[in-house]
Amino acid sequence: MPELPEVETIKNELLETVIGKEIASVKIRLPKILKVDESVEASKNELDNPAILFTKILTNAKIKNVRRRAKLIIIELSNNYSIVVHLKLTGRLLYNIIPDPHTHFIFEFKDSSRLLFNDLRQFGYLKLIKNEQIKNLFLKENFGPEPLENDFTLEMFKNILAKKKRSRIKIFLLDQKNIAGIGNIYANEICFKAKVDPARVIGALSDQETEKIFLAIKEILALAIKYKGTSTDAYRNIFGQKGNFVPFLKVYGRQKKKCLRKGCEGVIERINLGNRGTFFCPKCQR
Numbered sequence: 001m002p003e004l005p006e007v008e009t010i011k012n013e014l015l016e017t018v019i020g021k022e023i024a025s026v027k028i029r030l031p032k033i034l035k036v037d038e039s040v041e042a043s044k045n046e047l048d049n050p051a052i053l054f055t056k057i058l059t060n061a062k063i064k065n066v067r068r069r070a071k072l073i074i075i076e077l078s079n080n081y082s083i084v085v086h087l088k089l090t091g092r093l094l095y096n097i098i099p100d101p102h103t104h105f106i107f108e109f110k111d112s113s114r115l116l117f118n119d120l121r122q123f124g125y126l127k128l129i130k131n132e133q134i135k136n137l138f139l140k141e142n143f144g145p146e147p148l149e150n151d152f153t154l155e156m157f158k159n160i161l162a163k164k165k166r167s168r169i170k171i172f173l174l175d176q177k178n179i180a181g182i183g184n185i186y187a188n189e190i191c192f193k194a195k196v197d198p199a200r201v202i203g204a205l206s207d208q209e210t211e212k213i214f215l216a217i218k219e220i221l222a223l224a225i226k227y228k229g230t231s232t233d234a235y236r237n238i239f240g241q242k243g244n245f246v247p248f249l250k251v252y253g254r255q256k257k258k259c260l261r262k263g264c265e266g267v268i269e270r271i272n273l274g275n276r277g278t279f280f281c282p283k284c285q286r
């Protein structure tokens with residue numbers, strides 16, 4: 001699933017490509033991916049057939065801004081509505097690519113360029129919402145802080161940890177209500193960088209370990225954005241290209257391989273923790 005670095009990459013690329021563009025029309029091939037926030041006023045027919053509503057509101061609207069919160073992309077329009085996109089497992093936003101059988105939605109712009117929403121497994125969605133309701137949506141989702149923002153400090157991290165003393169650190173990192181945007185790949189990498197066993201209970205972490213985890217969160221996510229994310233699975237950027245972070249992965253997907261930490265002779269193990277594949281070096285992660 002695309003995590004913070006992948007979604008941030010897509011957001012940055014959308015900022016470079018679609019801002020200011022006017023939507024000439026939309027093509028909706030799979031209406032089941034459409035959602036309408038309950039705050040949107042619409043007739044019963046429009047709510048039963050969201051494609052009608054999307055067509056009405058999006059046609060002739062301009063793309064005003066694109067933002068990210070957690071793993072959500074918010075495409076803000078000039079008419080006080082936004083489209084919130086969740087890519088879930090295999091969703092992609094693709095710019096100027098030829099549609100294929102997995103293309104479910106197309107924004108066609110007046111300059112003849114287009115933005116596609118493709119999704120092989122169809123868990124992703126596009127949600128129509130009024131701009132004034134976006135804050136409420138975030139509140140309802142109960143997202144934790146954005147880890148790369150300056151206001152996410154060590155002190156704030158310690159306060160959040162203090163409420164989850166009995167949780168295991170990796171499971172904690174994956175919960176969007178604790179910190180927003182971290183998924184399975186980066187949670188594994190963060191624990192490795194901090195030299196902490198992913199199964200460690202939070203209450204037993206030292207101050208030094210807590211600080212190492214905090215720094216690892218910031219460093220790994222920032223580095224992954226720099227390299228435009230990780231394409232171990234379906235993730236592609238808006239130009240259909242893979243991210244470049246795979247060569248930087250130290251544990252994720254490396255079970256039975258030699259630990260890459262200098263001087264460590266350990267072998268990476270894969271276990272199941274909270275139902276997710278968990279990769280770590282039993283020798284240098286304690």
Ligand SMILES: [Zn+2]
Pocket residue numbers: 259260261264265266267281282283284285
């Ligand atoms: Zn090791």
